[in-house]
Amino acid sequence: xxxxxxNEKQTNMATVIGKIVTKPTISHQIEGENFLDFMVxxxxxxxxxxxxxxxxxxxxxxDGNYQIGDRVLLSGQYRSHNxxxxxxxxxxxxxxxxxxxxxxxxxxxxxxxxxYLCKPPIxxxxxxxxxxxxxxxAVNRMNNHRSDYIPCIVxxxxxxxxxxxxxxxxxxxxxxxxxxxxxxxxxxxLSEERTAYEVSCNxxxxxxxxxxxxxxxxxxx
Numbered sequence: 001x002x003x004x005x006x007n008e009k010q011t012n013m014a015t016v017i018g019k020i021v022t023k024p025t026i027s028h029q030i031e032g033e034n035f036l037d038f039m040v041x042x043x044x045x046x047x048x049x050x051x052x053x054x055x056x057x058x059x060x061x062x063d064g065n066y067q068i069g070d071r072v073l074l075s076g077q078y079r080s081h082n083x084x085x086x087x088x089x090x091x092x093x094x095x096x097x098x099x100x101x102x103x104x105x106x107x108x109x110x111x112x113x114x115x116y117l118c119k120p121p122i123x124x125x126x127x128x129x130x131x132x133x134x135x136x137x138a139v140n141r142m143n144n145h146r147s148d149y150i151p152c153i154v155x156x157x158x159x160x161x162x163x164x165x166x167x168x169x170x171x172x173x174x175x176x177x178x179x180x181x182x183x184x185x186x187x188x189x190l191s192e193e194r195t196a197y198e199v200s201c202n203x204x205x206x207x208x209x210x211x212x213x214x215x216x217x218x219x220x221x
Contacts, residue, residue: 011115012077012139012148014095014177016052017108018042020070024061034058037094038066040074042109042177050109050179051195055079056097064100073103077141078111078177078199080148091149093197095177109176111199113150115139116170117210123163133159137173151198153178158204168210175201 018040027037035055042050054074066072076098082089115137122134133154138147152173154162165171178200185191 009142011142012079012113014074014076014078014111015108016040016042016054016074016095016110016177017071017103017105018052018074020066020068020072021051023068024056024066026058027055036061040072040095042107044107044109044176050177052109052177052179053092053094053197054097055094056100060098060100064102066100066102071103071105073099073101073105073108075099078113078148078150080150091151093150110174111177112172112174113137113139113152113199114170114172114207115147115150117165117167118149120167121163121165123159131156131159133163135162137171151196152201153198154201154204158201161206162204165206166210169206170208170210172205172207173199173201174203175199 019042020038021041022039024036024038026034028035035057037053037055040052040054042052044050056074056076074095074097076096078093079096080091080093083092084090117135118138119136124132124134126132135152135154137150137152139150140147152175154173162171176199178198180196180198181193182196183191184194
């Protein structure tokens with residue numbers, strides 16, 4: 001399998017090498033084609049482990065009989081869909097795998113996206129004064145009128161740069177799929193542990209300024 005960079009028509013590419021930690025089970029069917037879900041564990045250099053949801057067609061999975069504990073190489077796209085949970089829409093993120101194979105190679109977790117800022121960036125600093133910016137990218141699918149909405153987190157000087165971009169700006173990012181646990185406060189002083197997914201970006205490139213930016217520049221001149 002060859003690792004490729006995005007060409008001018010591609011907007012979404014993800015490659016992951018990790019260990020299967022849940023049994024593949026059928027989640028849904030589209031036009032007679034079954035799709036299965038399972039989780040893959042990918043260890044970072046820091047030894048922290050990201051647990052990544054994967055969706056794959058039964059036709060691609062084939063009769064490989066993949067089991068818990070198998071190390072696999074997955075390539076595809078990082079996608080999203082809305083799911084109704086407790087009468088509220090929840091954004092569900094998953095690696096939509098288009099290829100799978102067993103491997104003994106070291107962990108890999110790479111994603112590249114080209115999309116548009118669809119919400120104002122949220123800039124903040126950590127208690128240790130590390131700069132962070134949260135963004136939401138609308139990534140158009142090739143040959144499809146649908147878009148995937150991918151939360152991303154940007155660090156350092158890239159965070160400062162992105163924080164000044166207006167909604168509608170087209171950017172390219174690369175990084176890794178990240179999972180993190182947090183505590184959600186509920187009613188009656190209750191709380192529960194939840195997992196959030198996002199792309200942690202290490203590279204950001206501006207491809208096209210949003211119209212709001214161009215308008216503001218004209219007004220300033």
